[in-house]
Amino acid sequence: METSWVESANDSKTDFPLLNLPFGVFSTSSLNQRIGVAIGDSVLDVRACAEHGLLRTLDPAVQHACAGLTLNRFMSQGRRALSSVRTRLMEILRVDAAPELRIKTERLLHRMSEVTMQLPAAIGGYTDFYASIYHATNVGKLFRPDNPLLPNYKYVPIGYHGRVSSIVISGTGIKRPSGQAKAADAVSPVFGPSRLLDYELEIGFLVGEGNVLGEAIPISKAEDHIFGLCLLNDWSARDIQAWEYQPLGPFLAKNFATTISPWVVTMDALEPFRATAFERQAGDPQPLPYLNSEPNRQRGGIDLTLEVWLSSQRMREMKQPPARLSKGNAQDLYWTLAQMLTHHASNGCNLQPGDLLASGTVSGPLKESAGCLLEMTQRGAEPVQLPSGELRKFLEDGDEVFFRGYCEREGHPRIGFGECRGIVLSAS
Amino acid sequence: METSWVESANDSKTDFPLLNLPFGVFSTSSLNQRIGVAIGDSVLDVRACAEHGLLRTLDPAVQHACAGLTLNRFMSQGRRALSSVRTRLMEILRVDAAPELRIKTERLLHRMSEVTMQLPAAIGGYTDFYASIYHATNVGKLFRPDNPLLPNYKYVPIGYHGRVSSIVISGTGIKRPSGQAKAADAVSPVFGPSRLLDYELEIGFLVGEGNVLGEAIPISKAEDHIFGLCLLNDWSARDIQAWEYQPLGPFLAKNFATTISPWVVTMDALEPFRATAFERQAGDPQPLPYLNSEPNRQRGGIDLTLEVWLSSQRMREMKQPPARLSKGNAQDLYWTLAQMLTHHASNGCNLQPGDLLASGTVSGPLKESAGCLLEMTQRGAEPVQLPSGELRKFLEDGDEVFFRGYCEREGHPRIGFGECRGIVLSAS
Numbered sequence: 001m002e003t004s005w006v007e008s009a010n011d012s013k014t015d016f017p018l019l020n021l022p023f024g025v026f027s028t029s030s031l032n033q034r035i036g037v038a039i040g041d042s043v044l045d046v047r048a049c050a051e052h053g054l055l056r057t058l059d060p061a062v063q064h065a066c067a068g069l070t071l072n073r074f075m076s077q078g079r080r081a082l083s084s085v086r087t088r089l090m091e092i093l094r095v096d097a098a099p100e101l102r103i104k105t106e107r108l109l110h111r112m113s114e115v116t117m118q119l120p121a122a123i124g125g126y127t128d129f130y131a132s133i134y135h136a137t138n139v140g141k142l143f144r145p146d147n148p149l150l151p152n153y154k155y156v157p158i159g160y161h162g163r164v165s166s167i168v169i170s171g172t173g174i175k176r177p178s179g180q181a182k183a184a185d186a187v188s189p190v191f192g193p194s195r196l197l198d199y200e201l202e203i204g205f206l207v208g209e210g211n212v213l214g215e216a217i218p219i220s221k222a223e224d225h226i227f228g229l230c231l232l233n234d235w236s237a238r239d240i241q242a243w244e245y246q247p248l249g250p251f252l253a254k255n256f257a258t259t260i261s262p263w264v265v266t267m268d269a270l271e272p273f274r275a276t277a278f279e280r281q282a283g284d285p286q287p288l289p290y291l292n293s294e295p296n297r298q299r300g301g302i303d304l305t306l307e308v309w310l311s312s313q314r315m316r317e318m319k320q321p322p323a324r325l326s327k328g329n330a331q332d333l334y335w336t337l338a339q340m341l342t343h344h345a346s347n348g349c350n351l352q353p354g355d356l357l358a359s360g361t362v363s364g365p366l367k368e369s370a371g372c373l374l375e376m377t378q379r380g381a382e383p384v385q386l387p388s389g390e391l392r393k394f395l396e397d398g399d400e401v402f403f404r405g406y407c408e409r410e411g412h413p414r415i416g417f418g419e420c421r422g423i424v425l426s427a428s
Numbered sequence: 429m430e431t432s433w434v435e436s437a438n439d440s441k442t443d444f445p446l447l448n449l450p451f452g453v454f455s456t457s458s459l460n461q462r463i464g465v466a467i468g469d470s471v472l473d474v475r476a477c478a479e480h481g482l483l484r485t486l487d488p489a490v491q492h493a494c495a496g497l498t499l500n501r502f503m504s505q506g507r508r509a510l511s512s513v514r515t516r517l518m519e520i521l522r523v524d525a526a527p528e529l530r531i532k533t534e535r536l537l538h539r540m541s542e543v544t545m546q547l548p549a550a551i552g553g554y555t556d557f558y559a560s561i562y563h564a565t566n567v568g569k570l571f572r573p574d575n576p577l578l579p580n581y582k583y584v585p586i587g588y589h590g591r592v593s594s595i596v597i598s599g600t601g602i603k604r605p606s607g608q609a610k611a612a613d614a615v616s617p618v619f620g621p622s623r624l625l626d627y628e629l630e631i632g633f634l635v636g637e638g639n640v641l642g643e644a645i646p647i648s649k650a651e652d653h654i655f656g657l658c659l660l661n662d663w664s665a666r667d668i669q670a671w672e673y674q675p676l677g678p679f680l681a682k683n684f685a686t687t688i689s690p691w692v693v694t695m696d697a698l699e700p701f702r703a704t705a706f707e708r709q710a711g712d713p714q715p716l717p718y719l720n721s722e723p724n725r726q727r728g729g730i731d732l733t734l735e736v737w738l739s740s741q742r743m744r745e746m747k748q749p750p751a752r753l754s755k756g757n758a759q760d761l762y763w764t765l766a767q768m769l770t771h772h773a774s775n776g777c778n779l780q781p782g783d784l785l786a787s788g789t790v791s792g793p794l795k796e797s798a799g800c801l802l803e804m805t806q807r808g809a810e811p812v813q814l815p816s817g818e819l820r821k822f823l824e825d826g827d828e829v830f831f832r833g834y835c836e837r838e839g840h841p842r843i844g845f846g847e848c849r850g851i852v853l854s855a856s
Contacts, residue, residue: 125593130676143675150674155617156608160676161589161683165553165778166641175642177775180584180716189583191716191774213594213685214603240775246578247571248558248588249677252775255589257641288608288619346619347605347668347680350593 002413003095005102006109008040015263015406015416016040018093021086022263022417023228025070026115033069033118036110037086038263038418039093043115046089048108054092054101058084071121071206071264075227075353078209082227083268117262119169120230121206121354126167126258127344128202128234128358129159133278133334135363138375143242154285157335157343159360162234163255167356170261170420174235176397176427177256181239193427194237196380197395200361201308201371201403203330204232204260205337206354213350219293222338225351228264229337231306231403231420232358235259238374238394260356261403261420269415273407275301278334290346291339300336305329306362306405308371313398314388322402323387326376328362328369397426430841431523433530434537436468443691443834443844444468446521449514450691450845451656453498454543461497461546464538465514466691466846467521471543474517476536482520482529486512499549499634499692503655503781506637510655511696545690547597548658549634549782554595554686555772556630556662556786557587561706561762563791566803571670582713585763585771587788590662591683595784598689598848602663604825604855605684609667621855622665624808625823628789629736629799629831631758632660632688633765634782641778647721650766653779656692657765659734659831659848660786663687666802666822688784689831689848697843701835703729706762718774719767728764733757734790734833736799741826742816750830751815754804756790756797825854 003010004018016022016038026043027033034047049055050066062081065074074082091097092105130136133153140148152158168174176197182189208227211217217225234254241253277300286292306329311322335343340359345351361371370376373394377383380393395401401424405417431438432446444450444466454471455461462475477483478494490509493502502510519525520533558564561581568576580586596602604625610617636655639645645653662682669681705728714720734757739750763771768787773779789799798804801822805811808821823829829852833845 125591127679140675152610152617152671152674155610156672158672158676159679161591161679163553163589163777164592165780165783166776168641175776178644179775182580182583188713189580189716191718213596216606237775243580244584244586245675245677246580247568247673247677248586249673249675251555251587251589252771252777255777256775285616288617290619343680347607347665347684348594348603349591349680349683352593355593 004039004093005095005097006040006042006093008042011040012414014040015414015418017413018090019413020265020269020415021089022265022269023071023120024262024264025118025120027118028110028115035066035068035071035074037089038112041112042109043112044089045108045110052104052108054104055085055088058088072354075121075206075208079224082208082266086266086268117169119167120262120264123164123167123354123356124352125355126162126164127159128162128360129157129335129340130360131157131333131335131340132361132363134332134365135361135371135375138363138370142374142379155288157340159340159344160249162258166255167258167260170259172259172422173425174257174422175425177237178427179237179240179252180243182243189243194239196238197424198236198238198373199308199395199401200234200236201306201328202232202234202361203359204230205357206264207351207357208353210352211345211350214348216348217342217345219291219296219338219342222341223267225341226267226337228266230264231261231405231417233259233401233403233420233422234358259420259422261418263418265415265417270302270407272409272412273303273415274299275303275331277301277336287339291342296336296338300338301331303329303331304405304407306403309402309404311400312386312388312390312396314390315386318388320387325384326368326370328364328371330362332362332364332369333359395424397424399424432467432521433523433525434468434470434521436470439468440842442468443842443846445841446518447841448693448697448843449517450693450697451499451548452690452692453546453548455546456538456543463494463496463499463502465517466540469540470537471540472517473536473538480532480536482532483513483516486516500782503549503634503636507652510636510694514694514696545597547595548690548692551592551595551782551784552780553783554590554592555587556590556788557585557763557768558788559585559761559763559768560789560791562760562793563789563799563803566791566798570802570807583716585768587768587772588677590686594683595686595688598687600687600850601853602685602850603853605665606855607665607668607680608671610671617671622667624666625852626664626666626801627736627823627829628662628664629734629756630660630662630789631787632658633785634692635779635785636781638780639773639778642776644776645770645773647719647724647766647770650769651695653769654695654765656694658692659689659833659845661687661829661831661848661850662786687848687850689846691846693843693845698730698835700840701731701837701843702727703731703759705729705764715767719770724764724766728766729759731757731759732833732835734831737830737832738814739828740814740816740818740824742818743814746816748815753812754796754798756792756799758790760790760792760797761787823852825852827852
């Protein structure tokens with residue numbers, strides 16, 4: 001029942017079994033961009049499925065939305081529409097699908113290696129949160145040794161607006177940014193290529209149905225507004241950041257590039273991996289009522305493993321495989337996705353289909369679970385050694401960074417996110 | 429030569445003489461949204477001008493762009509295209525235009541009172557700066573008495589990303605937001621309607637031609653990328669702001685609504701009012717080289733007067749006219765528009781046609797030139813008295829705030845911005 005006639009989807013190592021079916025937007029050398037789902041090592045052309053009548057049991061508006069150039073219109077149809085399409089695609093791809101259905105569908109599959117992935121949505125707004133208390137504490141110690149975790153942290157899901165225009169899809173090269181930085185012992189700043197370039201391991205989540213300006217989204221409905229999740233690298237120039245970020249927050253330190261993985265994993269696919277929300281310690285305040293609910297406490301978390309991998313130029317020359325730098329879990333987030341979304345709309349701010357929200361760096365309590373080099377190397381004080389013998393305080397030109405994310409559990413196929421990848425290019 | 433056959437454009441009090449011709453997007457009860465220019469008390473339908481061949485001396489791509497639903501495509505054509513359209517429209521509207529031209533054009537005019545203004549562009553990104561050193565110092569004193577102006581201020585044009593989805597056109601009602609706030613003497617915050625709602629008087633400027641991701645915009649070219657200016661009200665909930673803004677900057681305190689005026693005044697129209705940039709005081713650093721140029725020093729400023737007006741519910745009931753709360757000037761900005769734009773793109777961040785940048789609150793050195801109530805009332809310590817006898821620490825429900833902006837000089841018609849208006853609605 002849980003296997004597919006697409007045999008690669010039944011491989012225990014695939015990120016994309018039948019029970020995942022993440023959505024994305026792809027093009028090929030002969031096809032314009034369109035919606036697809038990942039299945040094993042293939043991509044099913046969802047637009048073509050709609051055009052060939054394979055989705056005709058569904059609401060006509062939903063079928064129409066499946067033919068969009070991006071996921072936005074589909075997202076606006078709401079979570080039930082999403083579930084209906086995914087359920088229907090599962091029927092089509094199941095090992096026991098009717099032979100004529102399978103024959104029709106086989107023609108609409110593309111090898112993943114032969115498609116080009118695009119951004120999944122026209123992203124109207126991008127908001128980055130700061131939901132890992134370990135990250136906030138570790139970074140706080142470095143930037144404000146006397147005052148690491150600010151008094152608002154345990155009440156407010158801290159977030160800020162990011163830059164939409166520089167969000168790029170996995171695989172895009174990342175040019176080292178230039179900017180102002182001031183050495184601690186210098187009188188004035190200088191402008192030049194950033195010397196402290198970093199990655200930040202994050203979870204992104206895309207808004208499905210939006211809300212009207214002026215109307216909040218109650219915590220009980222928040223997940224109905226989440227279309228799905230991806231991986232996100234919030235590339236950060238730490239030297240620019242340290243100099244510019246007060247009093248209005250990070251700006252040029254982060255808006256030169258943000259990479260997202262192309263496949264959007266649905267909340268339905270993640271359902272078996274839901275977990276309790278972060279457990280408040282004795283003495284910690286409970287969330288204010290608008291951010292609190294029993295279902296959120298019981299099932300607001302996600303048992304999602306996240307990994308950072310790096311391959312340097314020299315490692316590739318030496319034919320060494322990439323090295324894993326860290327491994328963390330989304331359960332280490334102090335705030336749940338639902339709490340971030342509800343907080344965002346709590347003042348009436350209107351979220352729209354395709355908006356991107358992100359968790360902020362996902363770090364755990366250990367050095368091995370630090371989601372960025374700033375934390376892992378203690379701002380360069382404790383460099384990381386690579387298999388090539390090279391040391392890394394921060395990223396060097398030619399370093400390729402990629403993230404992996406997956407949910408695993410005995411008796412359930414692995415639900416994976418694919419990769420979020422980028423290579424650092426020289427400043428000019 | 430500088431008068432128009434549209435007689436209202438020759439009135440010395442109009443904001444929209446022949447030498448202004450600001451661009452906007454309007455609709456009527458029978459016409460879909462389209463590009464127009466303001467002339468006196470009328471709006472000329474630019475799309476119809478293109479369709480009726482009145483612009484046929486222009487580049488075909490530019491004519492095509494004039495028929496867009498928003499200004500974005502027109503903006504992408506660059507500053508020279510903009511000048512060519514404006515120059516042609518000036519010929520058509522001039523008092524000495526050929527009679528047949530005038531007859532054709534008259535049919536394409538609408539009374540301003542009969543059109544509905546829309547947002548001028550599909551805004552992809554909104555960035556708010558903090559360019560008034562008076563504002564930064566005044567607010568700094570209130571939020572950080574020991575440390576009002578941070579060490580980076582005189583080097584970095586501080587800015588942060590704002591929210592695009594909640595940008596609304598002048599005239600839209602502004603619902604009082606709710607959010608977390610913590611009283612100084614309270615142990616924990618409470619969630620409820622903001623009690624410290626404020627306006628912020630700002631200049632907005634819209635990007636014309638963009639830049640490619642990874643490529644900076646030199647200061648010498650910065651103004652070629654500015655399509656034009658508008659007025660902007662960055663509504664702010666001071667109680668939410670004080671509690672949430674550290675360490676990543678303002679978020680829900682500001683993203684519930686931002687109002688812009690509908691008419692985009694071109695740099696060409698402002699040319700006669702260009703002024704020296706803000707004069708650095710002895711001991712102040714010169715801008716770093718990437719933000720410095722002789723033309724920017726000589727002509728980077730704009731002699732633009734800005735006014736804040738308020739009318740309370742009771743004042744309207746008493747038939748009192750609105751009261752002017754303050755009067756400032758854009759010359760009080762420490763950073764020029766060109767410096768803000770060049771800084772924004774200096775790390776390779778890609779600006780796109782229709783992006784909105786804003787100056788931050790424009791305040792001058794005097795209480796009468798404070799651009800927000802936070803400064804004017806010293807966080808409520810010194811309330812403002814209205815003509816009705818009412819006192820205002822911050823905005824009350826029913827208060828209508830509007831901004832005016834204009835350039836005046838002996839021997840030149842007034843170049844005005846129209847209004848940026850909004851009324852405060854109750855929280856629910």
